[in-house]
Amino acid sequence: xxxxxxxxxxxxxxxxxxxxxxxxxxxxxxxxxxxxxxxxxxxxxxxxxxxxxxxxxxxxxxxxxxxxxxxxxxxxxxxxxxxxxxxxxxxxxxxxxxxxxxxxxxxxxxxxxxxxxxxxxxxxxxxxxxxxxxxxxxxxxxxxxxxxxxxxxxxxxxxxxxxxxxxxxxxxxxxxxxxxxxxxxxxxxxxxxxxxxxxxxxxxxxxxxxxxxxxxxxxxxxxxxxxxxxxxxxxxxxxxxxxxxxxxxx
Numbered sequence: 001x002x003x004x005x006x007x008x009x010x011x012x013x014x015x016x017x018x019x020x021x022x023x024x025x026x027x028x029x030x031x032x033x034x035x036x037x038x039x040x041x042x043x044x045x046x047x048x049x050x051x052x053x054x055x056x057x058x059x060x061x062x063x064x065x066x067x068x069x070x071x072x073x074x075x076x077x078x079x080x081x082x083x084x085x086x087x088x089x090x091x092x093x094x095x096x097x098x099x100x101x102x103x104x105x106x107x108x109x110x111x112x113x114x115x116x117x118x119x120x121x122x123x124x125x126x127x128x129x130x131x132x133x134x135x136x137x138x139x140x141x142x143x144x145x146x147x148x149x150x151x152x153x154x155x156x157x158x159x160x161x162x163x164x165x166x167x168x169x170x171x172x173x174x175x176x177x178x179x180x181x182x183x184x185x186x187x188x189x190x191x192x193x194x195x196x197x198x199x200x201x202x203x204x205x206x207x208x209x210x211x212x213x214x215x216x217x218x219x220x221x222x223x224x225x226x227x228x229x230x231x232x233x234x235x236x237x238x239x240x241x242x243x244x245x246x247x248x249x250x
Contacts, residue, residue: 021226090118108166135195175215
């Protein structure tokens with residue numbers, strides 16, 4: 001039986017909701033990866049590793065090839081700097097950008113203003129997404145190292161509510177937290193969920209993870225997946241198998 005993702009034709013096509021994390025250091029590695037995927041990818045994530053190595057031109061490189069781009073730099077600074085950073089990012093044509101909710105409401109509001117000011121007339125402003133708790137964070141780490149008391153889930157929901165208050169489009173969180181985030185904010189508040197592993201893949205440095213099919217079943221809007229695909233022996237097959245698993249709800 002197909003999942004609700006495919007039954008609801010008002011939703012984007014599934015390949016537009018799967019963001020491939022291109023955690024490489026050179027354009028050559030990126031091109032080899034995309035070539036191995038046989039043009040199946042529609043949305044890519046440019047993280048710090050690639051952005052710092054290739055610069056902002058990498059965003060234009062992807063846009064010229066018809067791809068949507070999530071620039072994952074996790075801005076976290078004083079409001080004025082966050083505003084300027086987002087204003088600059090908007091000029092490069094990113095479709096989605098993010099920041100750390102821990103920077104506070106004033107910083108998030110300033111960042112949103114920067115995006116709006118940096119977006120050219122007639123163009124759509126990038127989606128602004130707030131990072132709650134990294135999917136590598138555990139309950140113990142949050143309590144003992146970051147010194148935030150209470151349950152991790154409560155901290156995530158609190159951050160999501162702050163992001164909603166600041167006018168952000170959504171948050172980055174674990175797929176396991178999507179239902180409580182939607183309940184605490186609103187159903188159209190976007191969730192972008194890393195910590196995605198295909199069946200049988202190693203967790204690596206992630207702790208709060210699940211499969212692509214389970215993430216969509218939990219109600220997420222976008223999944224971010226990287227190593228399960230990019231480090232697979234046959235990336236194109238791994239991608240195709242993932243699509244099948246989503247369709248079958250496995």
